[in-house]
Amino acid sequence: MAVLAGAGGAYFVSKGQDPEYTASAKLLLKGPPVSSSVPVYAPPLPDAAPDRESLVTRGEVLQGTERRLAREIGKGRAAEAVDSLSAFSGEDSEVVELTATSSSPEVAALAANTLAQVNIAFRKAQTLRDIERAQEADREELGKLNPSDPSDAIALSRVQQDLSILRGAESTADGEAEIVERATPPASPSSPKPRRNAFIGAFGGLLLGLALALVREQLDRRVRHSKGLEEAFGLPVLASVPKSRAFGAQNGKALEQLPGREAEAFQLLRANLRYLNTDRELRSVVVTSTGVGDGKSTVSLNLAKADAAVGRRVLLIEADIRRPKLGGQLGIHSTEGLSLYLSDKSKALAEVVHQVPVGHHRDGPGSANTLDVLVAGHIPQNPSELIDSDRMRALIHEAEEDYDLVVIDTAPATMVADAISLMSEATAVVIVGRVGRITSSEADAMREQLERIDAPAFGLVANFAANAAGKYGYGYYK
Numbered sequence: 178m179a180v181l182a183g184a185g186g187a188y189f190v191s192k193g194q195d196p197e198y199t200a201s202a203k204l205l206l207k208g209p210p211v212s213s214s215v216p217v218y219a220p221p222l223p224d225a226a227p228d229r230e231s232l233v234t235r236g237e238v239l240q241g242t243e244r245r246l247a248r249e250i251g252k253g254r255a256a257e258a259v260d261s262l263s264a265f266s267g268e269d270s271e272v273v274e275l276t277a278t279s280s281s282p283e284v285a286a287l288a289a290n291t292l293a294q295v296n297i298a299f300r301k302a303q304t305l306r307d308i309e310r311a312q313e314a315d316r317e318e319l320g321k322l323n324p325s326d327p328s329d330a331i332a333l334s335r336v337q338q339d340l341s342i343l344r345g346a347e348s349t350a351d352g353e354a355e356i357v358e359r360a361t362p363p364a365s366p367s368s369p370k371p372r373r374n375a376f377i378g379a380f381g382g383l384l385l386g387l388a389l390a391l392v393r394e395q396l397d398r399r400v401r402h403s404k405g406l407e408e409a410f411g412l413p414v415l416a417s418v419p420k421s422r423a424f425g426a427q428n429g430k431a432l433e434q435l436p437g438r439e440a441e442a443f444q445l446l447r448a449n450l451r452y453l454n455t456d457r458e459l460r461s462v463v464v465t466s467t468g469v470g471d472g473k474s475t476v477s478l479n480l481a482k483a484d485a486a487v488g489r490r491v492l493l494i495e496a497d498i499r500r501p502k503l504g505g506q507l508g509i510h511s512t513e514g515l516s517l518y519l520s521d522k523s524k525a526l527a528e529v530v531h532q533v534p535v536g537h538h539r540d541g542p543g544s545a546n547t548l549d550v551l552v553a554g555h556i557p558q559n560p561s562e563l564i565d566s567d568r569m570r571a572l573i574h575e576a577e578e579d580y581d582l583v584v585i586d587t588a589p590a591t592m593v594a595d596a597i598s599l600m601s602e603a604t605a606v607v608i609v610g611r612v613g614r615i616t617s618s619e620a621d622a623m624r625e626q627l628e629r630i631d632a633p634a635f636g637l638v639a640n641f642a643a644n645a646a647g648k649y650g651y652g653y654y655k
Contacts, residue, residue, distance in 0.1 A: 195280060196366035197278050197280060197366055197368050198278065198279055198281065198282040198285045198362070198363045198367060199277070199278045199285060199363060199367035200276070200282065200285040200286040200289050200360040200361065200362065200363055201274050201275060201277075201289055201358075201360055202274075202275045202286075202289040202293045202356060202358060202359055202360040203272050203274050203275070203356070203357045203358035204272070204273045204274075204275055204296060204297075204356055204357070205271055205272050205355050205356075205357045206222050206229065206232075206233075206271050206272075206300075206353065207222070207271060207354065219304060219352075219353040220300045220303045220304060222271070222353075226266040226267060226268050226270075229264075229271075229273055230264040230265060230266050230273065233264050233273050233275065233292070233296050234262060234263070234264050234292075237299070238295055238296055239262065241295045241298070241299065242262070242288070242292045242295045243255050243256060243259045245291050245294075245295060246258055246259065246287065246288060246291055249287065250284060250287070254284060258277055258279055258284055258285070258287075259288065261277050261278040261285075262276070262277050262288060262289070262292055263275075263276050264276070269469075272357065275289045275293055275360075276289060277289040277292070277360070278367065282362035282364075283362045285360070285363065286359075286360040286361055286362045286363075287360075290356070290359055293359075294356070296352075296354060297351070297352050297354045297355070297356070298352070299352070300352030300353060300354050301350055301351060301352035301354075302352075303352070304350045304351075304352055304353070305350055308346055308347050308350065311339075311343055312343050312344075315336050315339050315340050315343065318336050319333070319340070322336065399613060399616050399617075400610065400612055400613075400617060400620065401612065401613060402612060402642070403417055403612065403639040405612070405617075406610045406612065406615075406620070406637050406642075407637065409615075409617050409620035410608065410620055410634075410637055411624060412608070412634055412636050412637050413636045413637065414637045414638070414639045414642075415446050415449040415450065415453075415607065415635075415636035415638060416442050416446035416449065416638050416639070417442060417638075417639040417642035418439070418442045418443075418472070418475075418476070418638060418639070418640055419438050419439060420641075421435070421436065421438075421439045423435050423436060423439055424439070424472075424479075430508075431506040431507055432482070432507060432533055432534060435479065435482075439479075443476075443479045443480055443482070443483040444483055446476075446480055446607075446638060447480060447483045447484055449636065450462065450480075450605065450607070450635065450636075453635075453636075457604060458604070459582065459604050459605060460577040460581075460582065460604050461573060461577055461583040461584075461585060461602070461603040461604045462480070462582070462583070462584050462585065462603060462604065462605050462606070462607055463585045463587055463596065463600050463602075463605070463606045463607070464480070464584065464586055464587065464606075464607050464609060464638075465587045465588075465589065465590040465596045465600070465606065465607075465609070466589050466590070466609040466610070466611075467589060467590065467591045467608075467610070467615055467619040467620065467622070467623050468589050468591070468592060468614075468619065469500065469589060470611065470614070471589070471609045471610065471614070472609050472611060472638075472640040473497075473586060473587070473589075473609040474495075474497065474502045474503055474506075474586050475506075476607070476609050476640075477493060477495075477503075477584050477585070477586035478493065478503060478506065478507075478586075480584055480607075481493040481548055481582075481584040482535045482548060484581070484582050484584075485535045485546050485547065485548040486535050486546055487546075489581040490580045490581045490582075491548055491549065491582045491583075491584065492530070492550075492551065492576050492579075492580045492582075492583045492584070493548060493549070493551070493584045493586070494515060494551045494572075494573075494576070494583065494585045494586065495515060495550070495551065495552045495586050496515060496553070496564060496569075496585050496586060496587045496588070496595065496596075496599060497553065497586050497587055497588045497595075498515060498516050498554070498556060498557060498560045498563065498588075498595075499588050499593065499595070500588070501514075501552065501553035501554075501556070503550065503552050503553070504552040504553065507533055507550060507552070509531050509533075509550065509552050511531070511552065511554065512554050512555045513528070513554055514529055514552040514553050514554025514555070515529070515551050515552070515554055515563075516553060516554040516555050516556070516557045516560075516563060517529060517554050517555070518568075518572070519564075519566060519568050519569055519572075520557065520563060522568065526551075526572065526576075529551060529554070530549050530550065530551050531550045531551075531552065532548070532549050532550075533547060533550055534546070534547055534548075535547065535548045549580070560588075560593075560595060561593065561594050564595040564598060564599065565594070565595070565598040569599075570598075570602055573599075573602050583603075585603060587599050587600075590608075590623060590626060591619065591622050591623050591626060597626070600627070600630065600632040600633075600634075601630055601631075601632060603633065604633060605634075605635040606627070606632050606633055606634045606635060607635060607636060607637070607638060608634065608636075608637050608638070609637075609638045609640055610637055610639060610640060611641050612639055612640060612641040612642045614641070
C-alpha cells in the first residue's frame, strides 16, 4: 500500500505541474598566461570555479542579455528567461555551462545562447578598450620622438613595432572566449515527468542506483591504484607520495624540510633512481606526466631537494615554460630564467641560475646545503622552438658535467611536443601518474610515445596512491 500510495501521489502531483524545458550552452573562457614579459590583452579569468560562474552572470551581463532577448520575445518573457539563467564551471575546467529554463523549449535555448554571446561581446569590448589605451600611449610616445634624430631611432623602431603588434591584436581580438556547444531546443521537458517520477519513487530508485553504479564502474577507465599504473605503463612504481599540506607551500616555504612521511617518499625515489639504474651513471632526469595537475613540478622540486640535502650538487631546470610554477613555490620572482637564457646567447648560465637553501626547518636554520634552480622566467611565444634548440641540448650536457644531478621539469608529454626532445637527451625519464585521475588510454598514449622515440623511461611516481592505512596520496593541483 505504501509503495502504491507513493507512486500514485508522485504521479498526480507531477501531472498538475506546467512543463518546463531546460537548455544549456557551453562557453570556453581563455585567460591570459600566468606570467609574461610582454603585454597580454585579454580579460582576466578567475581561478576558482564559483568566481568564473559569478563573472558570466554578473549584473551588467544579465542586463545586456535581457535587452537583447526583449527585442525578440518581449520584455516580460525576457525578464522571466533571465531570472532562470545559471552557470556552472568545473573546478579544473575553463568551460562554463550556461543553463536556461522556460515553458518554451525555443526560449530556453535562445536565452542560454544569448547569455553566451553577450559574455563574448563584453570580453571583446574590454579587450579592445585595453588595446586602444595601449595604442594611445604609443602614439603619444611616437609624437615625442624625432625621426631624423639618430638617438631616437631605436625607440622609434620599438614604438612602431608595438603599434604594429597592437593593430594585429585589435584585428584578431575575440575576447578570449568562444561558444564550444550551442544550446538547442530540448525535445522533452526537464520537469515534470509523472510516469518517471512514479516509477522511481515506487520501485526504481534502488535498482536504478545499482545499475548506474555498475555502468559507471564499467565505463570508468581511470587507474585506481599503483598496481594499475605499473600494468598500464609496463614500468615499476619508484615511489608513492602521500597527501600533505606541505606540498602546497608557496613563496619559499616549499624549501623547508618536509615532514617525515613526505620526506621518506622522495628519499625512496632518489634511492631507487640511483641504485636500480645500473646500466649507466645517472646524470639527468626528466620528470613529465600525461596532463596538467598530475604533480610533476612538485615531484621535480622535492626529488632535487632530496638529492641536494645530502650534499650533492644539483641543478633543477624548469623546462615547463608554458605554465611555470616553481618560481612561485620557491619565492623566485624573476623574469630572467630559462627562456631568456635560450633566446639570448650572450647570457651565461651563472647569470640566470638562483641558489637556494634546502632542508632548513620551519622554526630555525637547518642544513647548510643548497640547490641551484633555473626557473622558466617569462612565457615566450615560441616555447617548442626554444626547448628543441641546440642551446637547450648544450645546456643539459654542460650541466651534466658541472653537477652531480640535473632534474628537468617538463611540460606534459602527451599534450605538447616540448618534452619529447628533452626525454631523448636525459639519462632517465620519470613519469608522474595521478591515481584516480589518469586513464588507461592516457597511459597507453604515453607508453606508445616513449617507445616511439626510444626514451630512457625508468619508472613511475604514484600520486594519490593508497598507503598501508588505506588513505590516499596528496592532491597537488586543485
